[in-house]
Amino acid sequence: MRKLSVVFEMPDLTRPDEVVSEAEKDFFCEHGFLVKRRLLDPDKMETSLDRIWTHLIAKVPVKKGSTWTLSRDDASTWKDPQWAEMSPHPIDGPFQGRHPIEHMRRVVKLHDLGNEDFILDLLPNNPCVRKVAESLLGPDLRVSTRIRGVFVVFPSESVPEGGLEDQARFLGPHTDQVCQQLNACGYLDDVNPRNGGFTIYPGSHKRMFQAHRYEANWSPLKSFRDTLQDVAETIEPYEIVAEKGSVVFWHGRAVHSVGIHLGADIRWALFADFTQNRPVLTDDEHKDVDQYEWFKDAKLFRSDVPVGDDMWRSWRLGN
Numbered sequence: 001m002r003k004l005s006v007v008f009e010m011p012d013l014t015r016p017d018e019v020v021s022e023a024e025k026d027f028f029c030e031h032g033f034l035v036k037r038r039l040l041d042p043d044k045m046e047t048s049l050d051r052i053w054t055h056l057i058a059k060v061p062v063k064k065g066s067t068w069t070l071s072r073d074d075a076s077t078w079k080d081p082q083w084a085e086m087s088p089h090p091i092d093g094p095f096q097g098r099h100p101i102e103h104m105r106r107v108v109k110l111h112d113l114g115n116e117d118f119i120l121d122l123l124p125n126n127p128c129v130r131k132v133a134e135s136l137l138g139p140d141l142r143v144s145t146r147i148r149g150v151f152v153v154f155p156s157e158s159v160p161e162g163g164l165e166d167q168a169r170f171l172g173p174h175t176d177q178v179c180q181q182l183n184a185c186g187y188l189d190d191v192n193p194r195n196g197g198f199t200i201y202p203g204s205h206k207r208m209f210q211a212h213r214y215e216a217n218w219s220p221l222k223s224f225r226d227t228l229q230d231v232a233e234t235i236e237p238y239e240i241v242a243e244k245g246s247v248v249f250w251h252g253r254a255v256h257s258v259g260i261h262l263g264a265d266i267r268w269a270l271f272a273d274f275t276q277n278r279p280v281l282t283d284d285e286h287k288d289v290d291q292y293e294w295f296k297d298a299k300l301f302r303s304d305v306p307v308g309d310d311m312w313r314s315w316r317l318g319n
């Protein structure tokens with residue numbers, strides 16, 4: 001049985017004038033994530049959310065024949081959006097494997113906004129965010145040219161059967177592919193309890209790290225599947241609640257899921273990847289090894305370090 005998530009708020013482990021305190025570094029190593037508050041610029045966040053709303057309404061197709069229309073000013077229209085059916089994913093070309101916009105019932109993924117300057121400026125190339133990433137992973141990170149996108153989770157009208165206890169089955173514990181070192185999830189609006197907060201399995205990064213052949217490149221061992229299942233059954237996942245402008249940094253091997261959403265809010269989050277600045281494979285080489293995820297700035301390293309006992313040896317934290 002999968003464990004149900006618990007709502008989690010990051011304790012304040014900050015120290016004045018320190019980008020990442022020793023206590024925060026210890027927390028990250030132990031739990032595989034760290035939440036930093038007030039990292040995103042409030043004015044930029046507001047104008048970004050305006051642009052995202054406009055884009056969403058203009059671009060995400062509504063089901064044919066439906067009279068539903070989404071309105072920012074009317075929260076009753078946010079429930080159970082009636083998006084059009086998705087067509088099958090492109091099997092070749094630049095968007096192989098993933099449409100630029102994904103709309104699957106309550107989840108919309110705006111990958112197409114991932115390379116817009118206002119998004120890059122807000123999260124991955126924001127100096128406050130980069131300083132944290134550099135403190136954890138190292139001083140020489142790839143300059144971000146895109147993030148995964150804006151991931152939106154809508155509310156639902158229906159009260160779920162079985163109550164909260166039954167919600168664990170809606171969690172989708174997984175780890176991400178391609179090249180995974182350090183990732184970030186930035187909240188563009190307050191994320192309240194049971195409103196879709198990013199959900200992470202604390203400590204899972206240590207177990208999943210050992211289930212790969214290489215430190216960062218996608219390279220699951222035979223033990224991968226059982227380890228993932230064991231994590232989902234034994235670790236109580238944390239649903240991260242935080243105010244807008246907060247950023248969750250997480251270790252790329254940490255198991256995570258979209259959060260349980262029983263509330264009335266829309267969950268607005270940006271997802272980004274950080275990797276060290278090392279030589280990477282070309283797009284065609286990614287396609288050859290079935291690791292082409294164009295929407296991620298997480299390219300496979302041309303040469304990666306085999307997993308050893310010290311999972312931090314390639315990180316700044318390991319020094």
Ligand SMILES: O=C(O)CCC(=O)C(=O)O
Nearest residue numbers: 151176198257258259271
């Ligand atoms: O939207 C979420 O909370 C989860 C997204 C996710 O799993 C991912 O970006 O890999």
Ligand SMILES: [Fe+2]
Nearest residue numbers: 174175176256
């Ligand atoms: Fe994921």
